[in-house]
Amino acid sequence: MSLQFRDTLSGETRPFTPLNSAQVGVYSCGPTIYGPAHIGNFRSFLFADTLVRWLRASGHTVRWVVNLTDIDDKIIRAAAVEGVAIRELTDRWEAVFRADMAALRMATPDEMPRATEHIAEQIALVQQLLDRGHAYRTDDGSIFFKISSWPAYGKLARLDPEAMRVGERVEADEYSKDDVRDFVLWKAAKPGEPSWDGPLGPGRPGWHLECSAMSMRYLGESFDLHTGGIDLVFPHHEDEIAQSEAATGKPFVGTWMHCAHLHVSGDKMSKSRGNISRVSDLLAGGAEPRALRLALISAHYRTNLNYNDGSLTAAASAVARIDAFVAALSARLSITSGDADADQRAAALAAESWTRFTKAMDDDLAVPEALAALFDLVRDGNRLLDANCSGTGAQSLIDVLENIDGVLAVLPDRGTLPAGAEALLAERIAARAAKDWARSDTLRDELANLGVLVEDGRDGQRWRLAGPQV
Ligand SMILES: [Zn+2]
Incomplete structure (x- = not known):
């Protein structure tokens, strides 16, 4: 089987072919940096991490971009409540986010652009939309995308255009839009809020705009893969498609991939439900970071992940099994004499495990099947240690474990640390x-x-x- 992914836009699972063989472009909607990220957020980031790792393990050169939203209503409010500058607040939470990323062994994205550092690109995109007749200015100076000018609107979320945006918080009182469905590109300056001057007049970008402007800035007008949580399909990604394709006249993204929710006792984890667990709190409470990583990547990304305290305990014991296996293999490495048949079977097990792992990951990142291959490897490998395989056999098992770990990143660091x-x-x-x-x-x-x-x-x-x- 060749690598295939489920594309949200077409609804199909299709073989993956890069738009440009030299580099695969991946854009993932990142955090709004005004508070700590919870494990539901990180489930989605770790899904993107697994995707990028698998693409690289498959031989692709990947450029991975994760944006940092550092200007929006929530950030402005949070800074005002604390009485600190917005930059001070967002710098602090960016550092926490990066520390969480590192603790959970997330690969470092190639670019982590901030919205406020790409205002020129966002202004240029709005200008293009105005020039092409897809945007208009209201009396207060705000600029909106004109949905009636873009018949394809709604194709990602498969929505009836007439019924769209029901239930969404529509700031109809604040802005005099032509059509209730239209979304804001540029918010006119208001007293006490940050704003940027320029050809559009003083104001600040709307949230949807930053992802279009920054993804195209780093990956080109058309790129391969765009990821995010399932709750970003509408309106965020629908709006990204509309404003990008209306501006460039080109297809925006090759494959849209969305990660399902993380549930706690049957409810989606969210701030408004008050049932959130933060990465930093769990780690401070003694959770093993590798166990948390394993718990968050263990379900298939398109199925809801039911998380509870037991998830972490189960993942911790799975990690302990891996650690014990690695320790036993390492101890065997220097042993030169052993059972030749066991060594041969170890080489065969290594090859078979990698084939199973590859097949699972190629099938739209089927991590549960990939993990089954890993834990069968641990079980059968322990039997070969019992059957007296030598260092040669142990080495073939360590080699395949390291290949698998390039994608899953759950193996222990090596050796015993000196004091301090x-x-x-x-x-x-x-x-x-x-x-x-x-x-x-x-x-x-x-x-x-x-x-x-x-x-x-x-x-x-x-x-x-x-x-x-x-
Ligand atoms: Zn986004």
Whole structure:
């Protein structure tokens, strides 16, 4: 089977063919940085992480963009409540987000653009829409997208155009729109709110606009994959398609992929329901980050994930099983004599496990089947250790585990840390999250003095012990 994905727009599962063979472009709607992200948010980010990792493992060069929404009504309100500048608030929460990402071993996106640093691109996009007759200005100076000018509107969410936007909070009192369905591109400046001057007049961009402007800025007018939570299909992604395609006259995205909700006791996790669990709280409470990662990626991305305290306990015991297996394999590596038949079966098990894993991931990222291949590998590999396989057999199993781990990222770091190193590693993650590069470098030197070599890769900070190691 070749790689295939379910596309929300067509409703079909289709073979994946990059638009440009040199690079696959992936855009994921990122966080609004005014508070801590909850695990429902991170389920969606880790789904995108798994997608990107699998594309890379399949040999594609990927450019992954995750935006940071750093201007909107909620941010303006939160900064006012705290009495701090917006930039101070968003810098602080960006650092927390990056620390959560690192703790959960999310690969670092190639770009994490902020909306307020791409105002020129957003103004240019609105200008294009005005020029082409797809946008209009209201009396107060705000600019709206004219949905009646775009007959394809509603195709992603499969909505009846007449019934659209029912239930959505429509700011009809604040803005004199021509049509209740029209959405805002540019909000005219209001007293006490930040605004930007320019050809559109003083104002600030609407939320939908930033994702179109920044995705096209970094990935081109047409790109391969756009991800987000299922609740972003409408209106956010519907609006992105309309404003992008109306402006460029080209197809915006090749494949739309949406992650289902995370449920707690049958309810969607959301701030308004008050049932949220934050990544930072869980980790501070002693949760093993790898267990949390495993719990959040374990269900298929298109099915709802039912999360409870038991999910974390189950994931922690699964991680412990992996750790014990890796430790047993590592201990076997230096053993040169063993059962030749067991070594042969180990090589066959490694090959078969990778084939199963690949087949599952190629099938629209079927992580549950991929995990089944991993845990069967652990079970059968333990039997081969019992059957006295040598270091050669152990090495073939470690090799396939590492290939799998390039995608799932749940294997333990290697070796036992010397005293004090754990605290320095944690401090270094925090320093990097705060972009304190000087401190991060100092800590790397201190760790090296303890014999711990730190590397910064796409997966964040990883360490290994100096000297010959497994
Ligand atoms: Zn977005």
